Amino acid sequence: MLWLRSTLYMLGWAINTMLVAVACMFALPLPYRIRYKLVTYWSDFSLRWLEITCxxxxxVIGTENLPKEAAVVMSKHQSAMETMALQRLLPFTAxxxxxxxxxxxxxxxxxxxxRPIxxxxxxxxxxxxQLIEQGSARLKSGAWIVIFPEGSRIAAGKRGKYKQGGARLASALGVPVVPVAVNSGEFWPRNGFLKHPGTATVSIGPAIPTAGKTVEQVRAEVEGWIEAEMVRISGVGPCWPHNTEPQQVHGPLAA
Known part of the structure; x- marks a missing residue:
């Protein structure tokens, strides 16, 4: 049944993706907000279809931590789920x-x-x-900048190297960083086809100010919060690597 349900999801996802992509091309002469609504619809359909089929x-928890003004979001990345969830949650994203x-x-x-970067x-x-130049323009237009600091999808139970790009961008623009932890890879494994039933969590942390801090200090605080939160929300999904001990967290927020 997992194979059947996952196949049904991918068929619906592929058809919806093609239709929305074509609609976006036809909508190019129209205002940007219309194209953005089309992509947000795509995300909403994809998540609802995932729930129906699989x-x-x-x-999403911690939405009260989102600042009133656009900021830089640095998120753990384990599957496509969090990209769709953040696209649906935030008013505008880049x-x-x-x-x-x-x-x-x-x-x-x-x-x-x-208009991605x-x-x-x-x-x-x-x-x-390019990140600083285009990020500044996008932020001024009201878009939230979303970046995955580890660079790509990370398997459940694993930890990548956090890069400084997101912290450098936020520091240069003088805006806070919103850290996000996810456990989606425990239900939809990295590069996996099968989607397992359950409830994946997207956890939004308190905004981390950048004023008066070095880029490395900001990066370390973001990593500390995300990895500490990963320990708290991990280990609940069917694809959690049970032969792996919960990762040890180091850094200013490890305690």
Whole structure:
């Protein structure tokens, strides 16, 4: 049944993705907000369809921690669930993505239509300049900048290296960082096809100020909160690696 339900989900997801991508192309002459609503609809449908077909729900906790003004969001990344959940939750987003994602037929077209910050990770100097320049413009337009500090999806029970890009961007723009922890990989494993029933958690932490702090201090605080929260919310899903001890958290917020 897992295979059948997961296949049904992917069929519905693929059809919806193609339709929304084509709609976004036709909507290019129209105001940006219309294209954004189309992509938000895509996220909402994808999550609802996931619940209907696979019995996999998403709960978001800590929404009271979101600042009133747009900020930089640094999130753990384990599956596609958190991207859809954050797209649905935040009023406007500008995703920091690798440039290659825009080359994916249909999916990349829809992503391109909502003005992501698509960086070339093979050129670090250019990527850093682009992140600050485009991030500033997006933030001034009211968009929340969303970045995955570990760079890509991380398997449940694992921990990647936190990069400084998001902390450097927030410090340069003088805005706080909102840390986000997720356990979605315990239900929808990294690069996995099967989706298991249950309730995945997206946990939003208190905003971390950047004023008066070095980039490294901001990065360390973000990592400390996310990894401490990962210990708290992990280990509840069917795909949790039970032969793995909960990770030890180090840093200023480990206690």
């Amino acid at each position: 019995g996999l729900k998403t709960q 995703w920091v993505v690798k440039r290659e994602l825009l080359w994916i037929p249909f999916f990349g077209w829809g992503l391109w239509s909502v 698509a960086i070339n990770r093979s050129n670090r100097a250019e990527a850093g300049r």
